[in-house]
Amino acid sequence: MPKNLVVIGAQWGDEGKGKIVDLLTERVGAVARFQGGHNAGHTLVIDGAKTVLSLIPSGILHPGVQCVIGNGVVVSLEALFREADMLVQRGIQVYDRLKVSPNCPVILPSHIALDRARERAQGVNAIGTTGRGIGPAYEDKVARRAVRLADLMQRERLAARLGEILDFHNFVLSRYFSAETVDFQRTLDQLVAQAERIEPLLADVSVLLRNEMKRGTNLMFEGAQGALLDVDVGTYPFVTSSNTIAGEAAVGTGLGPRDINAVLGIVKAYTTRVGAGPFPTELFDETGEHLSRVGHEFGAVTGRPRRCGWFDAVAMRRAVMHNSLSSLGVTKLDVMDGLDTLRICTGYRIDGEIRDEPPLLPHRFSECVPVYEEHKGWTEPTHGITDFSKLPTNARSYLARMEELAGVPIDIVSTGPDRAQTIVLRHPYD
Numbered sequence: 231m232p233k234n235l236v237v238i239g240a241q242w243g244d245e246g247k248g249k250i251v252d253l254l255t256e257r258v259g260a261v262a263r264f265q266g267g268h269n270a271g272h273t274l275v276i277d278g279a280k281t282v283l284s285l286i287p288s289g290i291l292h293p294g295v296q297c298v299i300g301n302g303v304v305v306s307l308e309a310l311f312r313e314a315d316m317l318v319q320r321g322i323q324v325y326d327r328l329k330v331s332p333n334c335p336v337i338l339p340s341h342i343a344l345d346r347a348r349e350r351a352q353g354v355n356a357i358g359t360t361g362r363g364i365g366p367a368y369e370d371k372v373a374r375r376a377v378r379l380a381d382l383m384q385r386e387r388l389a390a391r392l393g394e395i396l397d398f399h400n401f402v403l404s405r406y407f408s409a410e411t412v413d414f415q416r417t418l419d420q421l422v423a424q425a426e427r428i429e430p431l432l433a434d435v436s437v438l439l440r441n442e443m444k445r446g447t448n449l450m451f452e453g454a455q456g457a458l459l460d461v462d463v464g465t466y467p468f469v470t471s472s473n474t475i476a477g478e479a480a481v482g483t484g485l486g487p488r489d490i491n492a493v494l495g496i497v498k499a500y501t502t503r504v505g506a507g508p509f510p511t512e513l514f515d516e517t518g519e520h521l522s523r524v525g526h527e528f529g530a531v532t533g534r535p536r537r538c539g540w541f542d543a544v545a546m547r548r549a550v551m552h553n554s555l556s557s558l559g560v561t562k563l564d565v566m567d568g569l570d571t572l573r574i575c576t577g578y579r580i581d582g583e584i585r586d587e588p589p590l591l592p593h594r595f596s597e598c599v600p601v602y603e604e605h606k607g608w609t610e611p612t613h614g615i616t617d618f619s620k621l622p623t624n625a626r627s628y629l630a631r632m633e634e635l636a637g638v639p640i641d642i643v644s645t646g647p648d649r650a651q652t653i654v655l656r657h658p659y660d
C-alpha cells in the first residue's frame with residue numbers, strides 16, 4: 231500500500247526537516263510544499279556538499295522525483311527562479327520536475343516593503359519576521375485581493391489587479407508608515423517577464439498528486455517552520471502567517487484529510503527559536519552558548535542567531551496533539567555531546583500550580599516557569615553514529631525519556647548534518 235507522510239517541525243522551526251525530507255525522498259514519487267514561502271531555510275548536506283533551499287521542496291536533489299509547490303504556499307518568483315537556477319548550475323534538473331499551483335498567491339515587492347515597514351514601526355514589539363513579505367502576502371490572500379500565479383497568464387487582468395493592490399499598499403506605505411512606495415510599471419514589467427518563465431511550470435497540483443497516488447507511489451508533504459509558529463495554535467502573535475501544522479498538508483495541496491496516512495514530527499534534542507516571542511526553556515548561560523556554538527545556531531535564511539534552550543516536553547505534547555504525530559525524528563543529538571547534565575522541561579509553573587500543559591490562554595505562555603528533570607550527559611561523541619546500539623547509554627536513556635514524554639515512538643535520530651549521519655530505527659514508509 232502506498233503511504234502519504236507529512237513531515238513537520240514540532241517546535242519553532244529549524245528542526246532539520248530538510249535533511250530528513252531529503253533522506254526519506256528515496257522512497258517517494260513526489261514531494262510537496264504546502265505552506266509558507268521562502269522564509270524557510272532547509273539545509274541539506276550530501277557527501278559534505280551543502281545546499282540551502284527556501285522554496286523548492288527538499289526532494290529536488292533526488293533525480294526523478296516530482297517536486298510540487300502547493301496552493302498553500304506564497305510564491306516569490308524572484309526567489310523561485312534564483313533557487314532553481316542555482317540548482318541547475320549544479321547540474322540538478324529542476325524545470326522538468328517542478329510543478330507549481332496556479333492558485334499560489336504571488337509575493338510582490340510591496341509585500342516586502344510592508345513587512346519591513348511594519349516591523350520597523352513596531353520597534354521593541356517587533357515579531358522578528360524574516361522580512362520576506364510572508365505576512366502581508368497571506369493577508370492579501372485572505373482579503374481576496376491577492377495576485378495569484380494564474381493572474382499572470384492574462385496581461386490585462388494582471389494590470390488591473392496589480393493596480394488595485396498597489397494603490398492600497400502604496401497608500402498604507404506612504405500615509406501610515408511614511409515609507410517609500412513601490413512603482414507600478416516596474417512591478418508590472420517584472421511580473422510580465424516572470425510570467426513567461428513560470429507558465430510551463432503551472433499545473434493542477436491536486437490532480438497531479440492524485441495521479442501519483444493512483445500510480446501507487448508514496449507521497450511526502452514537506453512542512454516549513456514549526457508547529458509553535460502556527461498562526462492558529464502557535465504562540466500568537468509571535469508566529470508566522472500560515473498554518474504550519476500537519477492538517478495544512480491537505481489544505482495547502484487541495485487534497486483531503488484522508489489522503490494523509492502518517493505524520494512525522496521533527497524535533498531537536500534541545501530547543502531553538504529565532505525571532506521574538508515566548509520561549510520558557512531559553513538559556514542565557516554557558517550551556518546556551520554551547521548549544522549555539524556547537525549547533526551552529528544561526529538562521530539559514532537571515533543569518534540571525536537563534537535563541538537556544540532545553541528540550542520542552544510540555545510544548546512537545548501540544549505539538550503531538552495538534553499534528554496527530556505518528557512518530558518523531560530527533561535531530562542534533564550530537565550537539566549535546568560533552569554536557570555534564572541535561573534537563574528536560576516536564577511541566578510549567580503558573581499561578582502557583584504545576585501543569586503539564588501550556589496555559590489555555592496563549593498570551594500567558596511567557597509567564598510560565600519551566601519545571602525540569604535532570605539527566606546525566608555523556609562524554610563519548612555521538613557525532614556520525616548510524617547504529618543505535620553504539621550510542622552511549624545515557625544518550626539512549628535521554629532519547630527513551632523524550633519518547634516516553636511525547637507518547638509517540640522515535641523513528642529517526644540524526645547525529646550530524648550529512649544525509650549519512652543518521653540512525654533509522656523504523657522507516658516511516660514501512
Ligand code: IMP
Binds near residue numbers: 360
Ligand atoms: P515570517 O514568517 O517571516 O512572517 O516570520 C514570523 C516568525 O516566524 C518570526 O519569528 C520568524 O523568525 C519565524 N520564522 C519564519 N520562518 C522560519 C523558519 O523557517 N525557521 C524558523 N523560524 C521561522
